[in-house]
Amino acid sequence: MESNGRVPLWAAALIGLVSGAVAVGVSLLAAGLVKASAFPVVAVGNAAIDLTPAGLKDFAIRTFGENDKVVLLAGIFLVLAVIAAAVGVLAARDIRYGLAGLAAFGVVGVLAVLTRPDAGAVDVVPTLAGVAAAMFALHRLTGRALLPREAGAAAPREEGSPTGAHDAHPAGEAHETGDDTGERHGTPVPPVMRAGEDLRTLDRRRLLIGTAGGVVVAGVTGVVGRMLSGRAQVAAARVGMELPRPSVRATPLPAGVDLKIRGLSPFVTPNHDFYRVDTALIVPQVDPRNWTLRIHGMVDRPVELALADLMKLPLEEADITLCCVSNEVGGPYIGNARWLGASLAGVLRDAGVRAGADMLLSTSADGWTCGTPIDVVLDGRDALLALAMNGEALPVDHGFPVRQVVPGLYGYVSATKWVTEIKVTRFDQDEAYWTSRGWSARGPIKTQSRIDLPRDGSSVAPGRTVIAGVAWAQHKGVDAVEVRVDGGQWRQARLAEAPTADTWRQWVVDDWDATPGSHTIEVRATDATGYTQTPDHAPVTPDGATGWHSVSVEVA
Missing domain, CATH: 2.60.40.650 (Immunoglobulin-like)
Structure with missing residues (x-):
């Protein structure tokens, strides 16, 4: 079936899909150079998460569990594929339509990027680079798919005229253009499509070579972009991280703490089985060499700690069970681990919490915020800035290099992963991510x-x-x-x-x-x-x- 008398639908859709893939690859490469969270696909996904009603989010967690983000990403890429194919069909009708479609999608990406909490002007670069690359690919592939009449259209040969007396082109010109029209290896190839008075033909070979090149570009830029995003470096840094000895060791586990019944949840949840519920569509890759924690707001002495500074503080071990507020009765979003970290209360006392402050507004590397009651942190419980879990550095999925752990509170008000900032403030002055969406401000865990x-x-x-x-x-x-x-x-x-x-x-x-x-x-x-x-x-x-x-x- 043909889309418009010029390019078959399959070819137009293929051109759009490859152009879209180039956009994704180039934008991922640019995001690796600028900032991973500036990748427009992630920005659009995070914006979708932010705009989704709480009830729908609960449904997604109940239905898909910890795979909810995989499902969302798959849905985003499916929508992108449909849009890209549609752009290809538009471009086959008129290249200006296709370019306008890409520009419109670029506007959506830029707006999504700029709505992120830590966004800056430079964060739009990956989106602009991706759209520009897609426009170039769309134009080139559309041009390769069809050639105009003057590039190789030929009149039929007359009988008895072996040299082609009526051929308007010099001998061999059809071979130089690589067109399927005119003569190829001495065999006349008639035009197969007509646009007004302009004869054109689909050159499958040139189209397939061009799309193969586009796929290579998309793949290479995507792989390099993922490498630049820091995954490999962060993984290596985590493996090579040497944990300090705790100044305060956890109480040895008593005999009989685990009944050793097959099928019963073990007392200590292995790291790979520990639940993960958060809003991070792509897990933040935080280089521990560049990590800092800033403590400011209603304090006498603002503090900024590097990881080396945190490791020099007295470190404590503690066995603490964490639970997500999204855990239904009988649900799986709960786990127990032995954590190692610095006392959050001790760090706050060093900063000097001012009278009247009642909330810690903590922020993760991806901009998510959490509001924790200060009185709970300071009441003597083992509230930690944790850097290890069950004897090893925090897994990246669980907050490497540093996260908050506060026993007795649901995670949405206590357990900030990839924590980079803590503002000492008040509940009546600041509002955290989930509390602004109708959830309780304090969130003590229920029996x-x-x-x-x-x-x-x-x-x-x-x-x-x-x-x-x-x-x-x-x-x-x-x-x-x-x-x-x-x-x-x-x-x-x-x-x-x-x-x-x-x-x-x-x-x-x-x-x-x-x-x-x-x-x-x-x-x-x-x-x-x-x-x-x-x-x-x-x-x-x-x-x-x-x-x-x-x-x-x-x-x-």
């Missing part, structure tokens, strides 16, 4: 419990069956866990040991006599303050979910 075994919807054999899970009430501690089956009597579960009140606690009922049929198992926890979980279910917004976790199993 909760979860059933890990048996799994919801599973089938188990009749007889003695293990019911086990975890419960948490950070900075309060879990005192009891109870289980009931089919709405019967509550039974006390056996609790594993816990080193501090800031970690979760395993529990087990190992003698349930499972009888054939369908059964519903429920769990509830009681914390050290005497509070027992409410059975009333509430959504995650605005300050965390509530309700008893339950699973349904079939015994057969």
Whole structure:
């Protein structure tokens, strides 16, 4: 099928797609030279995240889990591909239409880049470079696809005229142009398309060679851009980072802290299994040699720390469970680790917090902000500027080189990854990313419990069956866990040991006599303050979910 009597739709779409790929590759290369967050695809994605209603974000997390950003990126690239193909079709009709389409898309990219919190004028360079490269590619590929009549169109030969008496071109000219029109290797090739009075033909060979070149350019610039973005250097710096010895070691884990039941969440969550929920579409690559933390605002002595300065401070180990406010009842967005870092309270006291300040507004390398209550940080708990997790430097996905860790608060108000700035301020003067979107300003973690075994919807054999899970009430501690089956009597579960009140606690009922049929198992926890979980279910917004976790199993 032809798009307009000049270029078949497949060829026009191919030209657009390759031009779009060149735009992505060149802009990624330019972003590697300027700033990774200035990559327009990332800027558009981050703008989409910012503009998405909270309910839709919750749906994305529930539906796609930690793959929500992969799905978003895939969707963005799919939309880009459709737009690029459409631009190619427009350009085949009139090159000015295609160039205008690229310019319009460039305007969208520039606006998205400039809306980022840390944007500067130079951040538009990757978008402009990508659009300029796409325009050049679009023009060249469209020109290669078709040649005008004077480049090689030939009148038919007359019978008995072996030399082509009516040929308007010198001998061999068709060969020099490489056109498919006129003669090729002595064989007449008729024109196949007509635009007004101008005869043209599609030269597949020239088109395919041109698009192959465009693909090479897109691939090479994209690879170099990723290298320049610092991934390799940051990964190498992380591997080579030597951790200082802690001045304050964590309490040794007591015997019985982990019940060692297969299928039960381990007491210490391995780094590769630790949940990740954040707004970073592309994980920030922060070179530890250039990292600094600026502490300013309502302080007597503003502070700026390099990583070497932080490592010279007394470092503390602490076992702390983190939980995301997006965690549904029974959800997976919770994990426990041993952290190593400097006391956040100590750093704040060195800066001299002024009277009246009640919030820390921390900022990550990608511009995300978090508001943390100062009274919680200063009440004696193990609030850290952490640089290690489970005995190794922080994984890049979890905040390398430095992040905040504050026990007892949901992550959106406490656990800033890739932290670069802390402003000492007030809740009535500043607002953080999620609180400006309707979430609670303080976010203490609610007492909760979860059933890990048996799994919801599973089938188990009749007889003695293990019911086990975890419960948490950070900075309060879990005192009891109870289980009931089919709405019967509550039974006390056996609790594993816990080193501090800031970690979760395993529990087990190992003698349930499972009888054939369908059964519903429920769990509830009681914390050290005497509070027992409410059975009333509430959504995650605005300050965390509530309700008893339950699973349904079939015994057969």
